[in-house]
Amino acid sequence: MTRAAADRRPGSPAKPQSPAASPPPNIVTVHDFGSTTHNGQTCAYLVMELLPGKPLSAALEAGRLPLPQALHVATCVADALNTAPDAGLTHRDIKPPDAVLVWLAAAQRGATRRRTSLQDPHAAASVSAMAARTTTINKFTWWCRRPLNLPVPKATPVDRLSPTEATRTLRLLSGHPPAKMFTSTWERTIAVLALAVATRHGIAELHPLRLEHLALDQRLPHVLIGGEPYPLDTLQWAILTRGLGTHAAITTRIEGGQVQELWVTTAPGRPRGGRPVPPPGMPAARRTLEAAHRVLMMEALGTPLLLEQFCSVDPDE
Known part of the structure; x- marks a missing residue:
């Protein structure tokens, strides 16, 4: 049992401590340990504080624990394991190396997948996903x-479309939304794609954009990224x-006026921790766009x- 187990903070058994000793945070106090004989068999025991x-x-x-609670537990475990050596305490490995490798191998095969992949319910994990885990x-x-x-897997660079191929694909995708996608979500996703084609910037640079960075009513329409203007052609402008x-139709429903972030949610969010469901029109997270x-x-x-x-x-670059 751990110290402050009422809020489920895990701990690690420690060597016996004197009554005057102050136990490290998140580590349960062990008052005594030893062995005894029970029914003819030798048994080890620990005398720990009752929590x-x-x-x-x-x-x-x-x-599964809610994400905030899971992060709290992980933080407490890390704090306990980090302070134990300074306190002269020893503990077993929380996750032996061989068990870690077995789990990573299962993740690579897609055996630990909790969400259905767009490619296959049991599709293997991507190199970037394995790099993040490792x-x-x-x-x-x-x-x-x-x-x-552990060695971190390195992704191989993917082939990029030529300017003509990128524009042609953008024009094809901008015609009408797929059957399984909300029109507003499709319009936002196509807008992100149009800016990627126009600026040659990825999601890291496009996600922070605000309304003020777009200049669509100028003689030469453009978008500002890092203070540099990138011109927009007729298709991208449209x-x-x-x-x-x-964006305006969704955000004007929110009390307090228009949201200035360029990318906003197009559907109500999920209820989390007993809080009210966030309405559409809130700033969209990067993972939402991806x-x-x-x-x-x-x-x-x-x-x-x-x-x-x-x-x-460009081939000439």
Whole structure:
């Protein structure tokens, strides 16, 4: 049982401490340990402080923890493992290296997938997804002073479309929305794509854009990124003009006026932690834009073209 188990903060058994000793945070106090004989067998025992609540394993039997609570648990575990060596305490590995490698192999095969892939319910994980998992494990084990230093997979660069191919595909996709996509979501996704074609910038540079960065009513329409203007052709201008109309129609329903972020949500959000459901028109997260792009590519083209593949490079460059 862990200290402050009532709020499910996990701990690690420590060596016996004197009554005057102040236990490190999130580590349960062990008053005594040893062995005894029971029914003719030698049994080891620990005498630990009695705490209210229940173990984390029992809490997990009811299902996955909400994200804020899971992050709180992970932070407490990391703090306990990080302070234990300074306090002269020893502990077992929270996740043995061989178990980590088994889990990564299962993730690579798609066996740990919790969401259905657009390609296949059990599709293998992408290189970028495996790189993110491996990096997280390396950082966490480093923080716990048990660094694994696992090699991080490196993605191979994808082929980019030529300027003609990118514009031709953009024109094809901007004609009408796929059957399984809301019109407003499709218009926003096409607008993101149009700016990628126009500026050759990916989602990292396009996501922070605000309404003030678009100049569609100028003689030479353009978008500003990093203070540099990028001209818009007729097709890109038409797509962005349509997208701004949808943006205004959605955000004017929100109390307090128009949202200044260029990319906004097009449907109500999910209820989280007992809070009210956020209405459409709130600033859209980067992952929201990325997910909508993946859906559009698979529904309209049947292939997972990345947004960055539309950031074409001229042959002369």
